[in-house]
Amino acid sequence: MWTEYTIDARLDEATSSISARETVIIHNNSPDRLDAIQMRLDQNVFRLDAERDWVIDESTGGAEVTRLVVNGMPVDLSPASLSRSRLDLTRTSVRLDLVRPVGPRSTGKLEVDWRFRIPRDEHNLRLRMGRWGDSVLQIAQWYPRIAAYDDLRGWDTLPYRGPLEFYNNYGRFDVTIDVPSGWLVGATGALQNENDVLTSAARDRLSNAERTDSVVAIIGFEGPPHRPAAASTRTRWHFVADTASDFAWATSDRYGWSATGGRVAGRGHVRLQSLHLRQETARAQAVLTDNRRAMETYSQSLTPYPFAGLTFASGPERGMEYPMLVMGLGGAHEVAHMWFPMLVGTNETWYAFMDEGFANYLGHLTQGKNSERFSALDGIGALYGGTAGSPTDLPLISDEAVRYPPYSIQGYSKVPQMLSMLGEIAGDSSVLAAVGEYVRSWRFKHPSPWDFMFAMNAALRRDLNWFWYYWLFTTASVNASIDRVVRSANGHVITVRQDGEMPSPVILRVRMASEGPRIRPPREAKVIDSVTYELAYPVDVWFGGRRTFDVTIDFGGREIEQITLDPRRRIPDSRQADNVWSRR
Numbered sequence: 001m002w003t004e005y006t007i008d009a010r011l012d013e014a015t016s017s018i019s020a021r022e023t024v025i026i027h028n029n030s031p032d033r034l035d036a037i038q039m040r041l042d043q044n045v046f047r048l049d050a051e052r053d054w055v056i057d058e059s060t061g062g063a064e065v066t067r068l069v070v071n072g073m074p075v076d077l078s079p080a081s082l083s084r085s086r087l088d089l090t091r092t093s094v095r096l097d098l099v100r101p102v103g104p105r106s107t108g109k110l111e112v113d114w115r116f117r118i119p120r121d122e123h124n125l126r127l128r129m130g131r132w133g134d135s136v137l138q139i140a141q142w143y144p145r146i147a148a149y150d151d152l153r154g155w156d157t158l159p160y161r162g163p164l165e166f167y168n169n170y171g172r173f174d175v176t177i178d179v180p181s182g183w184l185v186g187a188t189g190a191l192q193n194e195n196d197v198l199t200s201a202a203r204d205r206l207s208n209a210e211r212t213d214s215v216v217a218i219i220g221f222e223g224p225p226h227r228p229a230a231a232s233t234r235t236r237w238h239f240v241a242d243t244a245s246d247f248a249w250a251t252s253d254r255y256g257w258s259a260t261g262g263r264v265a266g267r268g269h270v271r272l273q274s275l276h277l278r279q280e281t282a283r284a285q286a287v288l289t290d291n292r293r294a295m296e297t298y299s300q301s302l303t304p305y306p307f308a309g310l311t312f313a314s315g316p317e318r319g320m321e322y323p324m325l326v327m328g329l330g331g332a333h334e335v336a337h338m339w340f341p342m343l344v345g346t347n348e349t350w351y352a353f354m355d356e357g358f359a360n361y362l363g364h365l366t367q368g369k370n371s372e373r374f375s376a377l378d379g380i381g382a383l384y385g386g387t388a389g390s391p392t393d394l395p396l397i398s399d400e401a402v403r404y405p406p407y408s409i410q411g412y413s414k415v416p417q418m419l420s421m422l423g424e425i426a427g428d429s430s431v432l433a434a435v436g437e438y439v440r441s442w443r444f445k446h447p448s449p450w451d452f453m454f455a456m457n458a459a460l461r462r463d464l465n466w467f468w469y470y471w472l473f474t475t476a477s478v479n480a481s482i483d484r485v486v487r488s489a490n491g492h493v494i495t496v497r498q499d500g501e502m503p504s505p506v507i508l509r510v511r512m513a514s515e516g517p518r519i520r521p522p523r524e525a526k527v528i529d530s531v532t533y534e535l536a537y538p539v540d541v542w543f544g545g546r547r548t549f550d551v552t553i554d555f556g557g558r559e560i561e562q563i564t565l566d567p568r569r570r571i572p573d574s575r576q577a578d579n580v581w582s583r584r
């Protein structure tokens with residue numbers, strides 16, 4: 001499904017309301033005949049009578065639809081007619097039955113006029129959008145949008161209750177936003193009419209800022225309020241996003257504007273900018289500097305940043321991502337979201353781990369220097385050993401849509417833990433390269449968890465189905481231990497035990513005594529330092545069903561001082577105290 005939105009929106013600053021009209025062309029690229037169109041009215045989550053999993057600061061009337069035309073046929077919106085047709089426009093997800101269905105490979109059309117009041121959020125309740133007072137406005141989930149349609153579930157009909165995120169079609173957005181002159185607007189897409197909304201001095205600063213590594217103030221807080229040359233009392237800001245899954249924006253008469261440029265291979269410079277309040281100026285500068293680096297790192301590791309620019313807009317929400325726009329002065333995690341789910345369009349409602357988990361994985365890789373970036377994954381895999389199978393832990397594949405409480409473990413933590421272990425099996429740089437191949441194969445598409453698993457198997461040229469089975473379909477963990485170490489004629493026999501349900505490779509770090517016969521390490525041993533070596537055996541040693549595995553090693557007769565199983569703590573071992581053996 002591909003959707004083309006043309007939206008004309010106007011802010012009434014006196015009532016903090018938006019009134020708008022849109023036309024949506026719906027391209028049905030599926031082989032199915034559509035007898036209905038599923039329309040989302042997310043603003044209805046703020047109605048007094050809405051079902052929601054949120055505490056809100058202010059209820060509004062939700063989205064008030066004043067005109068609705070479906071495939072050229074006006075819908076009678078009088079209460080009597082709505083109740084006769086059982087069309088409930090107070091819900092967050094509404095089914096519009098079609099008199100004439102939309103056939104495969106053909107188009108439908110929706111025309112809607114609507115208005116809503118922007119909900120107040122003075123307590124920073126993390127509602128993704130809202131306003132501080134009447135002049136700092138973050139606006140998202142704001143337009144009637146066509147639900148996603150796919151070959152797994154058909155229309156996505158889940159209601160919007162707050163905490164769970166989104167699943168959207170890709171499409172084109174052409175949006176005009178009418179605000180009082182002097183208010184700045186940041187949005188998804190590329191600004192089309194800089195000449196109308198910025199002074200020539202500001203335009204010059206902006207084009208210079210893109211090409212520098214420093215952060216430049218485009219519009220500061222000193223001097224007279226910003227006005228473009230031909231200003232009247234209102235200004236219309238025009239944005240176009242050619243391929244995006246959503247459109248959000250922010251506006252204020254209290255914003256300052258800073259910008260810099262990120263270097264992206266094959267594209268030159270990409271603009272990063274902030275719309276921030278006076279007291280946030282220093283923080284905005286630091287955020288843009290860090291985020292430019294994150295954009296460059298992810299562009300190198302995965303695929304070049306694919307969008308026109310990236311804007312961070314201050315307000316009550318401090319970290320929520322939309323295509324090309326982040327609510328709040330967020331960090332590298334929010335930048336990573338431009339790849340997951342903005343470029344790789346996963347169903348976040350059902351599979352939060354496919355966006356939050358990967359954003360967290362990338363977040364780990366931007367800590368520290370490039371040369372040692374993978375060491376940030378050490379210790380992460382082992383963490384899952386402590387939570388696996390606990391009452392709040394569920395298999396990743398389970399329907400998170402109806403299970404909100406475990407969201408944080410499933411959504412955020414398990415993917416970095418899983419990929420920490422996978423790095424120990426397949427090598428960290430190979431895993432990152434495989435994730436990059438997955439991104440390139442599924443850019444602007446909607447992969448399921450199965451598509452991810454198959455893409456990784458193909459990229460790594462390994463059958464990792466055993467690995468995906470345990471991590472996605474179970475809450476099993478490893479329980480490995482060093483059972484005993486026996487001196488043999490010339491060396492040692494190390495017996496490793498596995499009492500868990502998940503198998504794992506056997507990685508042993510062996511530290512030799514500092515004195516004794518000359519060390520003659522076996523050929524397969526990896527040198528760590530002059531007395532320390534590492535031995536690795538693939539997971540296959542457990543596939544026959546055995547619970548013990550004997551490693552016979554001969555280091556030329558030198559005594560062993562200490563043996564550590566899983567030295568980088570990448571394996572989710574439920575009991576880690578028995579992973580170390582010492583001679584004394």
Ligand SMILES: [Zn+2]
Binds near residue numbers: 356359
């Ligand atoms: Zn996130």
